[in-house]
Amino acid sequence: MLLSDGIMMTPRRRVAFRIIGPAVAFALPLTQARTQSAPDKPKTRPWRISSTVEVTTLYDNNVYRLPDNKLDDLASPSASSLMSGRYIEMESSGDLVTMLRAATELTGPGIAGRRVTLGPRVEYDAYARNGKRRNLTLSLGIEQAFRHDGRLRLRARMMPGYFAKNYLTDALDRNGDGSIASNERIYAPGTYTEQELSLDYQFRVAKSTKARPFGAALRLGAGYYGRTYDGPFAGRDISGPTVKLSLPVDLTRRLSTEVSYERVQLSATPTRSVLLIDEPQFQRDFNGNGRTSDLSARAFEMIDRSRTESSVDLESRYELTRRVDLRFDFDRRSRTYESTEPYDIANNGRRDWRNEFGLEMDWNMAHGLHVIAAGRTSAQTLNRENDPGAAGEVDDYHRKQFSLGLTRRF
Numbered sequence: 001m002l003l004s005d006g007i008m009m010t011p012r013r014r015v016a017f018r019i020i021g022p023a024v025a026f027a028l029p030l031t032q033a034r035t036q037s038a039p040d041k042p043k044t045r046p047w048r049i050s051s052t053v054e055v056t057t058l059y060d061n062n063v064y065r066l067p068d069n070k071l072d073d074l075a076s077p078s079a080s081s082l083m084s085g086r087y088i089e090m091e092s093s094g095d096l097v098t099m100l101r102a103a104t105e106l107t108g109p110g111i112a113g114r115r116v117t118l119g120p121r122v123e124y125d126a127y128a129r130n131g132k133r134r135n136l137t138l139s140l141g142i143e144q145a146f147r148h149d150g151r152l153r154l155r156a157r158m159m160p161g162y163f164a165k166n167y168l169t170d171a172l173d174r175n176g177d178g179s180i181a182s183n184e185r186i187y188a189p190g191t192y193t194e195q196e197l198s199l200d201y202q203f204r205v206a207k208s209t210k211a212r213p214f215g216a217a218l219r220l221g222a223g224y225y226g227r228t229y230d231g232p233f234a235g236r237d238i239s240g241p242t243v244k245l246s247l248p249v250d251l252t253r254r255l256s257t258e259v260s261y262e263r264v265q266l267s268a269t270p271t272r273s274v275l276l277i278d279e280p281q282f283q284r285d286f287n288g289n290g291r292t293s294d295l296s297a298r299a300f301e302m303i304d305r306s307r308t309e310s311s312v313d314l315e316s317r318y319e320l321t322r323r324v325d326l327r328f329d330f331d332r333r334s335r336t337y338e339s340t341e342p343y344d345i346a347n348n349g350r351r352d353w354r355n356e357f358g359l360e361m362d363w364n365m366a367h368g369l370h371v372i373a374a375g376r377t378s379a380q381t382l383n384r385e386n387d388p389g390a391a392g393e394v395d396d397y398h399r400k401q402f403s404l405g406l407t408r409r410f
Contacts, residue, residue: 047108054101056372056405061094063130064165065380065397080183086166086392089189092129099405100124115145132163132189149204149217159194166190167392169232170274171298178287178294180276187392191230198223198242208250219246225264235271235303240264254319261312268305270341275299276390277345286343304339305347327360346384346393354380368409376401 062071071093073081081087103121110116123137139157146152166187171180200221208215226239246260276296277286285292286299311333318326333354339347360374378399 047106050105050107051410052101052103052105052407053410054099054405054407056099056101056403058097058099058401058403059094060097060399060401062397062399063093063095063127063133064090065394065399066093067395067397078182080181083183084185085187086182086185088166088187089132089163090130090165095130095133096128098126098128099403100126110144111146114147117141117143119143135159135162146203149202149207151202153200153202155196155198155223157194157196162192162194164190164192165392167233167236168274168276168390171276173287173298178289178291178297180296180298185276185390188231188233190233190236190392192233192236193228193230195226195228196223198244200244200246202246202248213250213253215250217248219244219248221246225266235269235273236305238266238268238305238307240266255316257314257316259312259314262310264309266307266309270302270304270339272300273303275301275303275343275345277301277343281345282343299343301343302341303344303347304341306338307347308336308338310334323364325362325364327358327362329356329358331356346391350382350384352380352382352394354378370407370409372403372405372407374401374403374405 064074066073074087074090074093077087101121101123103119106118107115119141121139121141123139125133125135125137127133137157137159139155141153141155143151143153167190168185169188170186172184172186173180174184175181198221200219202217202219205216205218206214221242221244223242223244224239225242227237228239229236242262242264244260244262246258248256248258250256275298277299279286279292279294279297283292286301287294287297311331313329313331315327315329318328320326331354333356335350335352337347337350339350341348356376356378358374358376360372363371365371380394380397382396
């Protein structure tokens with residue numbers, strides 16, 4: 001007997017073939033089935049790194065958020081302002097700011113092999129005229145992806161040594177008339193460090209597809225905000241929890257929007273501070289000269305800057321062309337001050353409202369190079385009849401900003 005390749009089938013080979021042949025014929029399909037059904041090992045995604053560099057020139061017409069009638073005071077300060085130090089190192093109400101941003105993203109496998117991103121970021125704002133206001137911001141973000149477009153994100157940010165403006169720190173009644181004139185006030189620079197920590201989770205509510213472009217997600221977040229002042233302004237320190245709820249929605253293939261609500265509960269330690277109070281308003285002798293008729297009398301009373309902030313933000317993005325995006329945002333913020341100190345004229349019963357509008361155009365030129373032009377206007381209104389601006393507090397103001405920048409992604 002011959003095999004197919006011409007090998008002679010001997011009696012011994014014939015017996016072996018009868019034993020081994022059926023076993024091989026039985027085992028071969030099992031081996032093939034096991035090979036076909038064995039799942040492939042998940043591929044380990046390599047770590048990748050990308051970077052973004054931004055250079056933006058911004059013009060701000062009201063850097064210190066001054067009232068309209070005070071905008072020219074910095075360019076030509078009065079003799080009393082120079083003596084009191086009210087505007088010292090506050091060189092100009094308007095300024096040209098060069099904003100430098102550098103960010104890096106490291107992306108790789110995280111929990112269950114899903115993507116995790118680490119993103120350190122450095123920001124520096126260089127003011128052309130108000131050199132003392134130059135500041136540095138450091139931040140770090142960590143984001144972990146989950147199923148169904150889920151995303152858990154942790155962010156930390158710190159801005160050390162930020163010069164806000166000069167605040168009233170004391171007053172001397174040099175002429176002894178019982179009232180504090182503008183040249184008898186003493187101001188000092190208010191510089192603070194700002195810290196912020198937040199954690200949020202986003203999950204998909206409705207999936208966007210080519211056939212049905214509508215999609216939606218829900219983002220829930222909570223965090224902590226703190227601001228600590230240097231020098232004699234410990235009473236201005238504020239800190240507390242934050243909560244935020246956001247709803248990003250894809251309306252069409254080109255149009256998306258996001259609605260957010262944020263609430264911040266900031267607490268301050270009530271502290272005695274120098275105030276300028278009209279005595280007839282309270283029928284009290286604050287300066288101890290035996291009468292209650294002095295205006296802008298020096299008082300040393302308790303102040304509480306605790307407040308609650310609520311803001312609603314609407315941001316929309318429209319893809320005008322394949323390379324050009326338009327973005328519009330509107331933010332409405334309200335503050336309610338919680339002071340119950342009877343002589344805290346700046347904060348007791350105070351409420352303020354701020355509206356901001358912004359428009360931005362993002363042009364993707366080529367190879368990750370973007371040109372971004374933006375404009376923003378904001379206005380704040382207080383319900384106070386007193387003049388909190390005399391102590392350096394933020395009063396009613398209007399503000400306009402225009403910027404042009406380049407962004408390069410590597």
